[in-house]
Amino acid sequence: MTSRTDTDVRPITEAEFPDWNRALNTGFLQPPAVGAEQLEARRKQFGPGRLLGAFDGDRCVATFRSFDQQVTAVGGALVQADAVSSVTVTATHRRRGLLTRMMAQDLAAAKERGDVVATLIAAEYPIYGRYGFGPATTMTEWTVDVPRAGLDARRAAPEDGGRIDLVDGEDVRKLGPELHERLRRAQPGAVSRTELWWQIRTGVVNANGSPWTEPYYAVYRSADGEVEGMAAYRSDDHWGDAKQPLNTATVDWLLAVTPDAERDLWHYLCSIDWITTVKSGWRAPDDLLPHLLPDPRAARITTQADWLWVRILDVVRALEARTYEGQGSLVLEVADRGGLTGGRWRLEAGADGASCAPTTESAHLVLDVGELAALWLGDESAVRLAALGRVREERAGAARVADALLRTSRRPWCPDMF
Template identity: 65%
Template structure:
């Protein structure tokens, strides 16, 4: 007798413990969830956006989404459907459970009017088939302080600013406003809610997980304005000859001016007993290596994809960002994932044959430094590309010329990829410092 197809649906409060067990199983954690964590999730989660797959009453797959604001190129925040807590138990892989949960969630996101969907991919090959593309990479560096060439007698910023150590309650008061200023400048950044700050400062802890208080430092300009925040931890390692071999690991470093960024990196590299710095997740074009007199002292230890984006509304997404130069381009977006999503939840095709707002259509983009106009069109396309490739271009992570060379973009008009490269290019790479 064939096995019954697992039921995919949202969960209720009584199922949070079973859902949490499936989540832990998928992430290879001890299966039994902490009772306080279950209670906290039941109180905090939006259960209308928390899905599970159930086989004979047991949860065997998990999926959740939360509202998010993502900064587009130029600083405008766009509404995002942030996908998280995605697992499928090893007994139920390759049965389409993730596809069913994803389709239902993205259909609801479109109905809400979300412009994009986002996620952090645990594995690279999974999410391209749903129209997501890697849109903001990251890099981690390890700095050998002794080889960096910095002045060991450094006494503080030479620019007139100052660095002060602060405590968690100070960060809780100063951090949110500083971060809002930071993310308005950094495309790829996402918003941080009050709970994020409470967890980062120890005002709230995750049930069942130990809390170790970090160090916090702020940079204030000569005018007294907070322009940067650093959070770091240090280990306690000594060599056989009683020489310090301590590592400082940066949890968070955000700055709204180059002076603040330079000063905070110089500060953490100047702390007595610290011989090595682990930078945490930074942008791939982070200034840190070149801030050091000897950039070779910063060894890249990680470079990888990080934030993935799926465009849900092509018109609003392309109109939300600014562009490096003025130009006009007709784009054909091939979105097989969008058609599959729509079919999976029973949405019929439109009379024009398109599926939803981002379902294999052509768009005329008239763009410039002050904004853009994007309208559906029947004109012949200059470029054809997939939804995932569009996401990478939209946030400034990838070059159309590179995508054409990789056969991931089709150029119908000679020079169109170069035109697109000039339009979509950004002075700095996108960066998302946060996990969600």
């Protein structure tokens, strides 16, 4: 058996890219063989220099990838992030510290580059808290029982003067990026999308190796013709014993920048002939969907879980980047086992912005950097974390002060998997 020190962790070379991809597929329990088309797509998707591998001899046994990203802070500021993905350790090499070594190397490089935070979507909950990440957004999926929803079956078009059109992938590539840009600048927790993202989601680039099947694309235009919403969805083909259609429409993604667009897209999906069930895809936990139906109970939650995880790399820049609901000051003592951004900081926040600076004053709240990350986008409650023993009050009432400053009226949401 190879020792910890015998396994080499390093950026991979071009010659090692096929073996790295084989290890990646193996770690995610996908067929290990990676075809030439999939390799070429991943070369476009995976930037050079940010792919790490752990090698036992000449065999890749662990994978790690990061890339540049922007995440939207509360108030709309676009914060530079180190997005972490493609993390695997082969089953034969578990518990040898390989992920710890890869993560430490990547986060140190991100800190050196000046990234404010790191982000990831965690496949397993217990792993990433060890590295200073905290769950910062939640994802919810609803399943809508269409016959129960109470919508008027005679409805044929939006009643607000808008319209819905079905389009193709080329239209999506033209219209989607600008629509997403409007959404992400208003949605805390949203992340940037590249041109390649749109190419993959419209079949131009085949990144997973499976045959491409185009979904349906619906676009909502307001009464003045402006694109304000878009959805991609698929349908199965299921009929009951009595020759009754029991088809399900599954939403791949839905973007809307106005309440009218959001309402009319969901009503459209629930009005399609033969569709009796609509699966919403990944939505914000306070999404409007249930209450856009005459009977909100027709939409039941079928999945709810943590989604975007954040790791603070620069406390000052992270706290100064966002806006605040109230006005006040708070002294935070932040523990960081990774040694990247621990210390004691005084936050002064108000309607005109915020300042954050090192201080020697006594702390009001003591917390780990991962708990600060969970609070940063406004979704978590310091009072709740204090009750769980994950935040300690050094001044009575400090957790309530933190909530008054940090929490937001609408919950953050990340529409993307990466």
